[in-house]
Amino acid sequence: FGNNDHGIAGRARKYRVTLDPRMDSTSPTGEASVHDDAMKESALNATVYPPASFVNNAHVSSLKQYNDMYRESVDRPAKFWGKIADELYWHTPYDKSKPVHSFNFDVRKGPISISWFPGGKTNLCYNAVDRHAASDPKGTALLWEGNETNQDEVVTWAQLKERVCQLANYLRSVGVGKGDNVTIYLPMVPHLVISMLACARIGAVHSVVFAGFSADALASRLVDSKPKVVLTSTGTMRGAKPIPIKKVVDAGIKLSKDKGVHVERVVVYDHPALPLAQCNWDESIDANWSDVVDTQPKDSPVEWMDSEDPLFRLYTSGSTGTPKGVLHTTGGYMVGTYATFKYVFDHKPDDVFWCTADAGWITGHSYLAYGPLIAKAKCVVFEGVPTYPDAGRCWDIVDKYGVTVFYTAPTLIRSLIRFGDDVVNSRDLSTLRLLGSVGEPINPEAWKWYHEVVGKRKCPIVDTWWQTETGAHMITPLPGAFAQKPGSASRPFFGVVPTLVDSQTGKELPPGPGEGVLCIKGAWPSMMRTVAGNHQRFEETYFSTYPGFYFTGDGARRDEDGYFWITGRVDDVINVSGHRIGTAEVESALVEHDKCAEAAVVGYEHDIKGQAIYAFVVMKEGVEFTAEMKKELVMTVRSIVGAFAAPDTIHWCPTGLPKTRSGKIMRRILRKIAAHEEDGIGDTSTLADPAVVNTILEWRGN
Numbered sequence: 001f002g003n004n005d006h007g008i009a010g011r012a013r014k015y016r017v018t019l020d021p022r023m024d025s026t027s028p029t030g031e032a033s034v035h036d037d038a039m040k041e042s043a044l045n046a047t048v049y050p051p052a053s054f055v056n057n058a059h060v061s062s063l064k065q066y067n068d069m070y071r072e073s074v075d076r077p078a079k080f081w082g083k084i085a086d087e088l089y090w091h092t093p094y095d096k097s098k099p100v101h102s103f104n105f106d107v108r109k110g111p112i113s114i115s116w117f118p119g120g121k122t123n124l125c126y127n128a129v130d131r132h133a134a135s136d137p138k139g140t141a142l143l144w145e146g147n148e149t150n151q152d153e154v155v156t157w158a159q160l161k162e163r164v165c166q167l168a169n170y171l172r173s174v175g176v177g178k179g180d181n182v183t184i185y186l187p188m189v190p191h192l193v194i195s196m197l198a199c200a201r202i203g204a205v206h207s208v209v210f211a212g213f214s215a216d217a218l219a220s221r222l223v224d225s226k227p228k229v230v231l232t233s234t235g236t237m238r239g240a241k242p243i244p245i246k247k248v249v250d251a252g253i254k255l256s257k258d259k260g261v262h263v264e265r266v267v268v269y270d271h272p273a274l275p276l277a278q279c280n281w282d283e284s285i286d287a288n289w290s291d292v293v294d295t296q297p298k299d300s301p302v303e304w305m306d307s308e309d310p311l312f313r314l315y316t317s318g319s320t321g322t323p324k325g326v327l328h329t330t331g332g333y334m335v336g337t338y339a340t341f342k343y344v345f346d347h348k349p350d351d352v353f354w355c356t357a358d359a360g361w362i363t364g365h366s367y368l369a370y371g372p373l374i375a376k377a378k379c380v381v382f383e384g385v386p387t388y389p390d391a392g393r394c395w396d397i398v399d400k401y402g403v404t405v406f407y408t409a410p411t412l413i414r415s416l417i418r419f420g421d422d423v424v425n426s427r428d429l430s431t432l433r434l435l436g437s438v439g440e441p442i443n444p445e446a447w448k449w450y451h452e453v454v455g456k457r458k459c460p461i462v463d464t465w466w467q468t469e470t471g472a473h474m475i476t477p478l479p480g481a482f483a484q485k486p487g488s489a490s491r492p493f494f495g496v497v498p499t500l501v502d503s504q505t506g507k508e509l510p511p512g513p514g515e516g517v518l519c520i521k522g523a524w525p526s527m528m529r530t531v532a533g534n535h536q537r538f539e540e541t542y543f544s545t546y547p548g549f550y551f552t553g554d555g556a557r558r559d560e561d562g563y564f565w566i567t568g569r570v571d572d573v574i575n576v577s578g579h580r581i582g583t584a585e586v587e588s589a590l591v592e593h594d595k596c597a598e599a600a601v602v603g604y605e606h607d608i609k610g611q612a613i614y615a616f617v618v619m620k621e622g623v624e625f626t627a628e629m630k631k632e633l634v635m636t637v638r639s640i641v642g643a644f645a646a647p648d649t650i651h652w653c654p655t656g657l658p659k660t661r662s663g664k665i666m667r668r669i670l671r672k673i674a675a676h677e678e679d680g681i682g683d684t685s686t687l688a689d690p691a692v693v694n695t696i697l698e699w700r701g702n
């Protein structure tokens with residue numbers, strides 16, 4: 001970090017709504033204004049108020065109430081978090097005579113450390129499953145919808161508990177216990193959620209790897225976490241496309257074996273998409289889920305975990321190096337996901353909640369699995385894709401299950417807008433009462449469509465900004481408390497103190513309107529505690545750039561109402577369809593191709609995906625750059641990282657990349673070329689060879 005270009009996504013800037021400073025989002029009394037005609041919306045200031053019907057029943061129903069709660073959460077955290085923690089079960093209550101948290105955010109004062117709820121013992125699985133299985137055994141926990149419209153299954157709380165216990169018993173029987181790592185590579189079947197919960201039950205640390213990652217990517221995660229057991233399936237269907245899941249796992253395990261990591265057991269769910277008989281089978285390692293798990297006793301003791309015992313690791317990309325194992329712990333993550341789920345989604349017992357994210361990402365961890373289950377929400381789990389069998393699938397699912405709260409990514413909204421409003425209007429969406437957005441800035445055009453066509457102007461939209469590292473929502477509207485501005489994640493959640501820092505001076509900006517890099521002051525319960533196995537990397541990545549603050553990697557603007565507008569990453573991370581991809585990962589994949597000498601990857605604006613990947617490549621001496629070569633390079637990235645990381649454009653640089661005299665690639669120039677903003681390339685005099693820029697431009701389209 002340290003270029004002043006920041007790579008701030010141009011699109012976020014472009015989509016900014018100009019706000020009329022005369023129009024405040026709140027009434028003079030500080031109360032969120034409530035309007036009887038359901039919604040007042042001014043195209044002028046683009047401020048949208050929640051309808052009275054929503055506000056009247058909301059957990060937090062005015063700006064004043066939000067302000068009071070926020071103040072308490074920051075000034076008296078023990079009192080604020082104590083009340084929320086008390087809504088959950090603690091086997092041993094945490095020690096209320098001690099401060100509720102302790103932390104050091106300043107590398108100059110010693111190692112970075114964070115801990116919450118000292119001395120407490122609890123269990124995520126017990127809170128997410130056992131409590132509800134006891135109080136409401138026949139109640140619905142999961143509403144699973146398969147890839148095909150005729151595949152579905154209701155899992156009750158009692159059934160969920162039984163299935164979790166069976167897997168817990170199996171894992172224990174093969175020697176997996178507290179602190180052991182388990183890797184999960186499963187499609188969106190109930191087994192995925194069950195696997196996470198079973199690990200939590202016995203204190204094993206799960207590492208879910210999104211089942212779209214390649215064998216190589218899986219292998220590097222296996223090598224890093226060294227699990228005894230991998231939980232997977234034979235295959236899955238994504239729309240019309242069969243995916244051979246176990247084949248990827250077999251290849252991943254073979255690769256990890258070459259690096260000295262021996263997985264002892266692979267437990268395979270026999271998915272109807274691909275019969276087990278058609279899979280390669282190695283008796284010495286593979287086990288059929290139905291033979292070894294479904295035959296286990298249906299009850300199993302809970303391992304009581306300390307607040308700071310690890311719960312899971314989840315790998316995420318950064319600007320440099322290999323993906324990091326973000327480590328989350330028990331007590332804080334539990335309280336943080338529960339609190340945000342309750343308040344941000346304004347949870348009510350009758351809600352049917354649908355988060356479209358795959359559990360392979362943090363959104364799925366916190367808001368498909370833990371948050372909603374702890375809060376006893378009925379959750380839709382969807383294995384298929386939004387456009388199969390047609391583009392109305394999401395709305396069919398809302399209609400079929402009576403979804404009340406729908407949480408998705410802007411990229412999905414943008415991709416569905418193309419199919420027209422009739423696709424939406426032909427389904428009954430009257431049950432919807434709240435909509436959510438996550439993963440990237442939502443452009444106001446998409447926001448408006450989501451609000452009008454999907455939400456029929458009666459559903460507030462919560463644009464939730466957060467990260468794998470933060471564990472839970474950080475900046476987000478509370479839907480009944482104050483007005484939303486399309487494109488703004490709005491105000492901080494309870495206990496979160498965001499601040500803007502000047503990237504040049506490292507100093508905080510004064511309160512009021514401004515723009516800078518987004519940092520967080522002080523610890524919140526659900527934050528990551530370390531990079532698994534590499535605390536130094538944790539400190540360097542998040543706490544060294546701006547000592548004293550947690551550095552998010554995002555840029556942001558704060559407006560006159562104190563609303564935050566996330567402008568995008570300021571580091572070399574690309575956000576493609578809400579998936580975070582490190583440029584370094586794609587670059588190192590490209591140079592794995594034996595004919596590629598060098599590569600530099602940048603993001604550029606894409607109508608549907610938000611950002612797309614643009615790769616500049618230098619080939620080895622004498623290599624001809626052909627259409628075939630392009631394909632090979634794309635295939636190389638697909639197989640090393642995963643299909644979702646495939647470059648959209650490959651641009652040959654016959655005379656090399658633009659580098660400074662010290663050899664640093666000037667990405668600022670590459671970003672301009674990728675964005676077709678040649679006029680904005682600016683000063684090239686510091687380049688070792690300014691002529692390379694012209695050569696690169698000449699070769700556009702080849």
Ligand code: WT7
Pocket residue numbers: 316362363437438439440441442463464465466467468469489552553554566568569575578579580
């Ligand atoms: C990055 C984190 C945690 C959600 C899934 C992605 C971007 C996330 C928003 C939002 C603008 C957003 C940021 C952030 N991001 N939500 N509502 N508005 N940007 O998790 O893979 O850890 O990526 O996603 O750039 O740093 P992730």
